[in-house]
Amino acid sequence: MSRVRNRDTKPELLVRRLVHGMGYRYRLHRSELPGKPDLVFPARRKVIFVHGCFWHRHPDPTCSLARLPKSKLDFWGPKLETNRKRDESNLALLAELGWKILEVWECQTKNREDLQTRVGEFLG
Numbered sequence: 001m002s003r004v005r006n007r008d009t010k011p012e013l014l015v016r017r018l019v020h021g022m023g024y025r026y027r028l029h030r031s032e033l034p035g036k037p038d039l040v041f042p043a044r045r046k047v048i049f050v051h052g053c054f055w056h057r058h059p060d061p062t063c064s065l066a067r068l069p070k071s072k073l074d075f076w077g078p079k080l081e082t083n084r085k086r087d088e089s090n091l092a093l094l095a096e097l098g099w100k101i102l103e104v105w106e107c108q109t110k111n112r113e114d115l116q117t118r119v120g121e122f123l124g
Contacts, residue, residue: 011109012038012050018116019048024123033099035090046100046123049087053106057084063107 007029019026019039026048027040037047051058053065057080060066069076094101102122108115 007038009050009052011052011104011106014109014112015039015048015050015104015115015119018112019119019123022116022120022123034093034097035087037094037101041123044100044123045098046102047094048102048104048119048122049091050104050109051087051106055080055083056087056105057081058105058107060105060107063105065107 016026016028016039024041027042029036029038030040030042033040033047035049038050039048041047053063054067058066068080091101091103100122102119104115104118108118
């Protein structure tokens with residue numbers, strides 16, 4: 001698991017290119033914010049998280065990327081549940097601090113037009 005990237009993933013880079021192409025400027029991975037959001041818009045007090053469906057347990061039942069592995073369930077179950085709970089906690093803390101949050105899931109990056117619409121509405 002040491003080779004699993006926690007930043008600059010393909011979905012994150014895709015969202016960053018999209019947002020930059022729309023004319024928005026942002027900061028990356030601000031460590032002073034809970035959860036180190038992937039994209040931070042300080043003047044707008046908005047953040048975007050780009051989550052991998054597997055690692056962050058995408059709750060959409062139609063998402064095939066969020067399936068649990070068939071082996072080593074005693075390891076993966078608690079690990080992925082801990083990730084999900086940590087995400088919930090970080091989102092709640094950010095909301096308490098007055099930040100608006102957009103979560104983009106890996107599977108949602110496949111449809112770029114819908115993604116651009118969502119991001120545009122969020123940042124607009």
